[in-house]
Amino acid sequence: MLIKARCLHNATANCSDCLLRTLCLPVALGPEEFETVVSVIEGSLSFHRDQHIYTAGDPFTSIYVVKSGAIKTLMLSDQGTEQITGFYLPAETFGMASIAFPRYNNTAVALETSAVCEIPFAKLETLNLNIPTLQRHFFDLMSREINRDQQLITLLSKHSAEERVASLLLSISARNHQRKLSSSRFRLPMSRADIGNYLGLTVETVSRILSRFQKQRLLNVDKKELEILNFDALKAITCG
Amino acid sequence: MLIKARCLHNATANCSDCLLRTLCLPVALGPEEFETVVSVIEGSLSFHRDQHIYTAGDPFTSIYVVKSGAIKTLMLSDQGTEQITGFYLPAETFGMASIAFPRYNNTAVALETSAVCEIPFAKLETLNLNIPTLQRHFFDLMSREINRDQQLITLLSKHSAEERVASLLLSISARNHQRKLSSSRFRLPMSRADIGNYLGLTVETVSRILSRFQKQRLLNVDKKELEILNFDALKAITCG
DNA sequence: CGCTCACTTGAGTGCGATCAAGCCCAGTGG
């Protein structure tokens, strides 16, 4: 809240003060390199629920890092059906799927009130030439994105509905843990419909599975509030 | 065949003579830049069916470009089930999913006798610093890989078995067209089992669908030989 | 010749989709 409020008034990024600093920029940057990098980052932008950070077809300019809130990215297929390709939580980077193209090929939407940092890609490219660590960092980010996508492919291709839901919950839990939030109690930023869309399931199936998990005392759900009661059992479910 | 035979004897890459040159390296390289790039590429390596180019767990060193033949990459999940994450045809690059990690996190296997070029990633990284076009090229490659993966996610999540098979066939056809081969008559380099694994279907389903397509006069299949008879109808199927 | 392996085809089953109804709660207006 404090961060978000400040950012609304101060458009320049102040990475040094940012709580996510160690998560989203390589630690190995020297002090003057760090300043150079910060100078190209556009200050925090604020979006409320359902607002687009960018829309498929817009000229590609920047990639983004989530500062607070949560973002989903979605592709539109030929017949207009949407596929959610990712949920992005604070410190996570999105927009990289469009780097190879003149226009964004997916759409990024705020799931709740969110703040993001904007990194103009052209500036980043020239910066990379002088700061090897930085080039390496962005290769890493893209490689990790490929990995995430391929894990999702495996999930969709080989796993049952229960396994998919359990995996998503544990993934969000682990990512919360990484940023020092509770891994057992948190709020799901997305709707049941979003979860279903992402996992290739219908809303009804997602709802039924959450109810079933609750009946089995694996977790408690109340609307979007979630508490995981039995990590081991959930983990066991994901492993088929 | 000629290329492959030559490469077996000559370990240094000779990109200038390579028929795929315009497809796998950026055209905008100056002559001396081109020479520098070629100098770090390891000469063509040959693999026969089922041989591993690299195996998950091997120290990550290089990314690869297919020169001839065909390669599949696969991830192993917790319980040992394999998921094929991609088929790579000549001029296509694989291995990028492992850039962020000290070891390969997937396995690359030759589907048939194949030749590949090896690009040591550490050398590539330093080269990038002096050749902006090259950095851009590899960002593009990775971004395109993310896109391919996300298209597959959509396919698995939202499309029926028939739609998935039709999409794969048209994808291979289009990629053949791109490298000046016939888009209507070609040999499928992978088995029915591979197709099913990739598309999240069983062998039986793949086989049934190919038979059905043939009965509908959309294509002819004889073992791995494929002839597409009705592009429009296949295209219509992929669009749901 | 007999073995294996990739593929095909058929019959029956089950998981998740579809269709349908109802609940809960926030927002809106009288």
Place this chain on the structure above:
DNA sequence: CCACTGGGCTTGATCGCACTCAAGTGAGCG
């Protein structure tokens, strides 16, 4: 203040696509 409304979510009943199980074919090969 309450009545109404709409959207997100839950729950139940039924359906159908793709999986499973099973059998058979044919090519390649020792």
